[in-house]
Amino acid sequence: MKNYFSKNKDTLITLGIVAFAYVIIEIMVKQGAISSLFKGLLVPLCAYVILAVSLNLTVGILGELSLGHAGFMCIGAFTSAFFSKLTVGVINPDWLRFVFAILIGFVFAGLFGFLIGMPVLRLKGDYLAIVTLAFGEIIKNLMNVLYVGRDSKGLHVSIKDAVSLGLEDDGQILINGAQGITGTPKDSTFTAGFILIMISLIIILNFIKSREGRAVMAIRDNVIAAESVGINVTRYKLLAFSLSAALAGVAGVLYSHNLNSLMATTKNFGYNMSIMILVFVVLGGIGSIRGSVISAVILTLLPELLRGLSTYRMLIYAIVLIAMMLFNWAPSARAFRARIIAKLPFGAKKALNEEV
Amino acid sequence: MALINTLLEVDHLSISFGGLRAVDDLNLSIKKGELYGLIGPNGAGKTTAFNLLTGVYKPNEGIIRLDGRNITGLRTIDINKAGIARTFQNIRLFKDLTVLDNVKVGLHNLYHYSTLAAILRLPSYRKVERQMDERAYELLEVFGLKESALLKASQLPYGKQRKLEIARALATNPKLLLLDEPAAGMNPQETKELMETITFIRDKFHLTVLLIEHDMKLVAGICERLTVLNFGRVLAEGPTSEVLKNPEVITAYLGE
Numbered sequence: 001m002k003n004y005f006s007k008n009k010d011t012l013i014t015l016g017i018v019a020f021a022y023v024i025i026e027i028m029v030k031q032g033a034i035s036s037l038f039k040g041l042l043v044p045l046c047a048y049v050i051l052a053v054s055l056n057l058t059v060g061i062l063g064e065l066s067l068g069h070a071g072f073m074c075i076g077a078f079t080s081a082f083f084s085k086l087t088v089g090v091i092n093p094d095w096l097r098f099v100f101a102i103l104i105g106f107v108f109a110g111l112f113g114f115l116i117g118m119p120v121l122r123l124k125g126d127y128l129a130i131v132t133l134a135f136g137e138i139i140k141n142l143m144n145v146l147y148v149g150r151d152s153k154g155l156h157v158s159i160k161d162a163v164s165l166g167l168e169d170d171g172q173i174l175i176n177g178a179q180g181i182t183g184t185p186k187d188s189t190f191t192a193g194f195i196l197i198m199i200s201l202i203i204i205l206n207f208i209k210s211r212e213g214r215a216v217m218a219i220r221d222n223v224i225a226a227e228s229v230g231i232n233v234t235r236y237k238l239l240a241f242s243l244s245a246a247l248a249g250v251a252g253v254l255y256s257h258n259l260n261s262l263m264a265t266t267k268n269f270g271y272n273m274s275i276m277i278l279v280f281v282v283l284g285g286i287g288s289i290r291g292s293v294i295s296a297v298i299l300t301l302l303p304e305l306l307r308g309l310s311t312y313r314m315l316i317y318a319i320v321l322i323a324m325m326l327f328n329w330a331p332s333a334r335a336f337r338a339r340i341i342a343k344l345p346f347g348a349k350k351a352l353n354e355e356v
Numbered sequence: 357m358a359l360i361n362t363l364l365e366v367d368h369l370s371i372s373f374g375g376l377r378a379v380d381d382l383n384l385s386i387k388k389g390e391l392y393g394l395i396g397p398n399g400a401g402k403t404t405a406f407n408l409l410t411g412v413y414k415p416n417e418g419i420i421r422l423d424g425r426n427i428t429g430l431r432t433i434d435i436n437k438a439g440i441a442r443t444f445q446n447i448r449l450f451k452d453l454t455v456l457d458n459v460k461v462g463l464h465n466l467y468h469y470s471t472l473a474a475i476l477r478l479p480s481y482r483k484v485e486r487q488m489d490e491r492a493y494e495l496l497e498v499f500g501l502k503e504s505a506l507l508k509a510s511q512l513p514y515g516k517q518r519k520l521e522i523a524r525a526l527a528t529n530p531k532l533l534l535l536d537e538p539a540a541g542m543n544p545q546e547t548k549e550l551m552e553t554i555t556f557i558r559d560k561f562h563l564t565v566l567l568i569e570h571d572m573k574l575v576a577g578i579c580e581r582l583t584v585l586n587f588g589r590v591l592a593e594g595p596t597s598e599v600l601k602n603p604e605v606i607t608a609y610l611g612e
Binding site for chain 2: 202203206207209210211212213214215217218220221222224225226227228229230231232233239287
């Protein structure tokens with residue numbers, strides 16, 4: 001048992017930090033110490049954490065650049081919201097339906113990751129960045145023209161407008177083009193978000209420490225050497241990228257089941273969102289899963305915490321971005337951190353050194 | 357019945373890049389358990405020959421047989437599975453992985469558990485990982501790297517990085533080990549130790565070794581037979597002592 005603990009120390013520390021933060025926030029919510037604005041931010045925050053952690057699997061562990069992570073989130077959000085709307089009242093209880101919705105978001109986003117990765121990841125070079133960028137935009141725009149309705153005859157699909165669905169009188173529009181999906185059951189809670197963060201972290205951290213995870217990192221460090229020891233490069237690239245996309249889909253499920261009306265806009269599933277997630281990953285430290293969690297939390301909450309400063313808000317936000325970048329990447333800051341770590345007691349020192 | 361004792365048989369192997377025939381009609385026949393040297397001046401095509409043997413390049417002509425099996429044109433990973441492992445002239449380690457994990461990547465195809473077992477940390481994961489650790493530590497011990505196991509590969513000094521590359525190649529359990537200038541950048545003391553290690557692993561792991569080397573002391577010290585390449589063509593071949601006395605070889609190395 002002691003051996004088990006020491007081998008998995010950094011994983012347990014990361015999980016411990018998240019659990020601790022969850023308990024503190026839960027207590028604050030119960031005490032009423034948190035504004036309603038802040039409370040409304042909790043579920044999106046969980047989604048952003050999962051997005052950042054899953055993107056780090058592609059960027060930090062696999063070493064490929066993806067600029068369309070929000071696109072996979074979008075897939076997860078719409079497929080699961082559609083499913084939930086279809087099955088409200090059919091599948092009981094609600095939590096079971098939500099579990100199915102999560103699985104559907106996971107599988108569909110993962111499937112799209114697989115389909116996109118299959119041709120692109122065979123190529124050498126940064127083609128993935130270009131293709132994922134295009135993919136994110138295409139998915140978002142596609143969702144804006146998609147109409148799906150249901151009546152006694154079954155499902156109707158159109159990409160023109162709601163009228164051309166030709167619904168009967170008893171018909172109901174499920175996906176209404178640019179207006180998206182309205183009336184998704186509000187299954188997402190902060191607790192559900194916390195559980196999903198924990199599951200995502202366990203999946204990713206355990207994956208990294210497995211033979212397949214090592215193969216992925218070997219490919220990142222040196223493709224030619226990886227091939228020379230018999231590693232199937234395309235296969236493991238695809239595995240890591242699909243897993244990353246699938247977890248982004250889970251974040252999408254969480255996001256969509258928190259909203260009354262789900263629309264695909266530039267703000268939530270567009271290029272800006274993909275870049276924001278990438279900023280979380282880069283500032284948290286590429287390849288550092290724990291760093292992604294922390295930076296996603298700080299950078300999501302900061303604009304809200306600074307709201308009181310009105311005019312100076314974005315200025316301070318920018319300064320924090322620069323400070324985090326320096327803290328994580330500047331050689332002198334890294335040397336400073338190494339000195340601090342050297343002064344810490346032994347246990348803490350080792351944990352920080354081995355941080356994944 | 358010479359074939360039974362032959363591990364690697366190369367027939368009329370050629371490749372051209374543009375108008376340049378980088379390897380031109382190369383023939384090799386290496387016996388099981390042999391320590392064979394491939395030497396020649398810079399640009400003679402030695403590393404290209406290695407890249408042909410490991411499937412990095414596909415030959416224009418010729419056949420490569422390993423243990424009687426035709427492996428010409430196979431992918432690099434399949435050639436590794438067939439039993440050829442290599443090191444690189446300019447070291448190619450997985451620099452951000454630990455020394456231990458570098459070797460464990462080499463063990464990748466010999467140990468198996470499912471992705472699900474890894475994510476859920478099932479007993480099969482723990483059992484196989486323990487076996488991999490044991491095997492990896494055994495290999496590291498051979499190269500005196502056991503104490504450095506938890507360092508990052510990039511933190512190792514140069515000489516140890518070369519050794520780690522050999523350990524990683526050995527982890528794939530090859531029949532034939534290709535070493536591309538294993539002594540490059542080493543001082544005489546390190547070179548001497550390396551010679552002992554190469555002979556030791558050849559005997560311990562029942563290997564056949566083909567090595568490219570510029571250090572004539574090392575070549576003369578451990579290689580049983582040699583092939584000399586010059587401008588892509590075979591200049592001489594045979595037992596080491598004879599080849600090194602060959603006037604043409606001396607001219608190729610020292611100039612007219």
